[in-house]
Amino acid sequence: MVAIDVRRAADRTETRLSWLHGRHSFWIGGQPYDPANTHHGLLLVHNEDTINPGAGFETHPHQDMEIVTWVLEGALVHQDSEGNSGIIYPGLAQRMSAGTGIMHSEKNDSWRLGSALHSDPVHLVQMWIVPDEPGVTPGYEQLDIDHDLLAGGLVTVASGRPRHAAETAIRIRNRDAALHAARLVPGHSVQLPEAPYLHLYVTRGSVDLEGAGPLTAGDAARLTATGGQRISATEPAEILVWEMHAGLAHA
Numbered sequence: 001m002v003a004i005d006v007r008r009a010a011d012r013t014e015t016r017l018s019w020l021h022g023r024h025s026f027w028i029g030g031q032p033y034d035p036a037n038t039h040h041g042l043l044l045v046h047n048e049d050t051i052n053p054g055a056g057f058e059t060h061p062h063q064d065m066e067i068v069t070w071v072l073e074g075a076l077v078h079q080d081s082e083g084n085s086g087i088i089y090p091g092l093a094q095r096m097s098a099g100t101g102i103m104h105s106e107k108n109d110s111w112r113l114g115s116a117l118h119s120d121p122v123h124l125v126q127m128w129i130v131p132d133e134p135g136v137t138p139g140y141e142q143l144d145i146d147h148d149l150l151a152g153g154l155v156t157v158a159s160g161r162p163r164h165a166a167e168t169a170i171r172i173r174n175r176d177a178a179l180h181a182a183r184l185v186p187g188h189s190v191q192l193p194e195a196p197y198l199h200l201y202v203t204r205g206s207v208d209l210e211g212a213g214p215l216t217a218g219d220a221a222r223l224t225a226t227g228g229q230r231i232s233a234t235e236p237a238e239i240l241v242w243e244m245h246a247g248l249a250h251a
Contacts, residue, residue, distance in 0.1 A: 002226045004211055009218025019055030023048040025201075025220055040222045041197025041244035042177050045128035048218065050121050051076070056107030062098035066129040066172040068158050068179055069094045070240060072203055074122030077113060080104035084140040087113060091146025093157045093169040097131065099138040125203060125240065130248065131173040132160070141170040154180040154190050154241065161245075176246040184233035194227035197244040205237025
């Protein structure tokens, strides 16, 4: 059934701690259980987090999940048990495959790796997709795509789709999923791909989604059995678009 389900920023559940402001598009543990809001397509987690300087997520485990992190402002330090270590910043595509099991930390303390001391929070979106199969070898990949985003079109950030093999910045281990990003100036537009499931998220600015109307920062649209709509910027904007050709029942 064709559907466009608009979810406003103010309707998300939140986590507020002394060091963290988390906003959740889907139900997560610790929040009141909402069986009608556990995922969309293959997308299980879509969190927008703001982390204070010197703070962050200490070392913790993950298993059998493809985790993509997109930083909006500031810098996030990633370190994991496979020996990967680096700073994630705006315009850098980053993916961690948890596979058989991995330990990692994510903190706003880039000065530990040689950057200047700062007092700025880091603002990011983290997204989790189920892999095609469990028990794969853990992995990590990143690539700076800031220059590609200057063109204003949809840029394939992460994909496991065979058709994106030559263009995707980083790979994810699900052949039915792809993440795209675009930075738009007022009056410019992009067209959504055709897919059984799409998840559109506005990270900044405001846009107009054909058939649904205006969306502003933090708003999302979950599209089912549709695609091809145009997204037009009404002010400088950035969007993230998940294209998914299966749901969890077929993952």
